[in-house]
Amino acid sequence: MRKILQFFILSVFAGFLTTNANAQIPLLPKLPKVLVFGNGTYANPLNADFKNLSNNGIGFEVGAGIGMGKTIFIASVGQMSYNIPARTGYTADHLKVTPLKFGVRKYLIAGLFLNANVGLAIQQSDNNSAATGSSFLYEGGAGFKFGFFEIGAAYTSYNMALIKGQASSITASSLLMKAGIAIKI
Numbered sequence: 001m002r003k004i005l006q007f008f009i010l011s012v013f014a015g016f017l018t019t020n021a022n023a024q025i026p027l028l029p030k031l032p033k034v035l036v037f038g039n040g041t042y043a044n045p046l047n048a049d050f051k052n053l054s055n056n057g058i059g060f061e062v063g064a065g066i067g068m069g070k071t072i073f074i075a076s077v078g079q080m081s082y083n084i085p086a087r088t089g090y091t092a093d094h095l096k097v098t099p100l101k102f103g104v105r106k107y108l109i110a111g112l113f114l115n116a117n118v119g120l121a122i123q124q125s126d127n128n129s130a131a132t133g134s135s136f137l138y139e140g141g142a143g144f145k146f147g148f149f150e151i152g153a154a155y156t157s158y159n160m161a162l163i164k165g166q167a168s169s170i171t172a173s174s175l176l177m178k179a180g181i182a183i184k185i
Contacts, residue, residue, distance in 0.1 A: 035065040035072050035105070037150065039180025043080055049170040050160075054095060057082035057174065061099070070107040072184075074115070077101075084125070097172075098122040099137055099156070111145035113152075121158040121172075133161025143178065150182040 043057030063076025082095040103117030121137040135158045143152025157173040 030068065032066050032068055033072060034185045035067075035074065035182060037064070037076075037180060037182035038062040039150070039152075039178045039182075041078065041080065042177045043082065043156075043174040044177070045082075046155075046173045046175055047171055050172045050174070053160075053170065054082040054084050057095075057097075059097075061178070061180075063101075065105060067105075072105045072107075073103070074105050074117070075102050076117070094126045096124050096126070097158075098124075099139075101137065101139060103139070107145075111150070112142070113145065114140075114142050115152075115154070116140045123161045135159045135161050139176075141176070141178075145182050145184070148181050148183055150178075150180060152178045154178065 039061055041057075041059045041061055043059070045051040045054050045056070057080045059078055059080035061076050061078030063074055065072040065074030067073055076099075078099050080097040080099065082097065084093040084095055099119055099121050101117040101119035103115055103119075105113050105115040107113045117137075117139040119137050119139075120134050122134045124132050137156060137158040139154050139156040141152055141154025143150055154176045155173070156176055157171060160170040160172050
């Protein structure tokens, strides 16, 4: 009986020590969040010079990001094709823009987010009559992520590289409407 009582007291004491020891161990750090996204994009040219050159653009974007908490650093690449009708004085053409962007996405509440990106707009026309080259690009916008889907709007701007072999003074500013899939782990 005495051995049973000693074993019981020892068990209670050991249980007490392990409970206190576990309480003293700091919590493990949170793992970084990973975001993978892809979306379709519609572009509406905003400024007069670019609006006279092109009436709309359509394309896609894919990207990924990593971050802690509500801030995620992102990188993306895409392809936009702007329609250049013959009425602009140019041969009917398509301006292809490949944006390479790096930036940050900040979630505010629920799925609402703001994002800001900078990068490079690589430009090439189908028949080289409109623009070719690359220039600095910036973009800012907002969106909402619900489940695996997200929608958003952004303002983007860059300088047209070359038009018919001459330096261009046209700033290509557009309102982008985006919709697609985003998975955050």
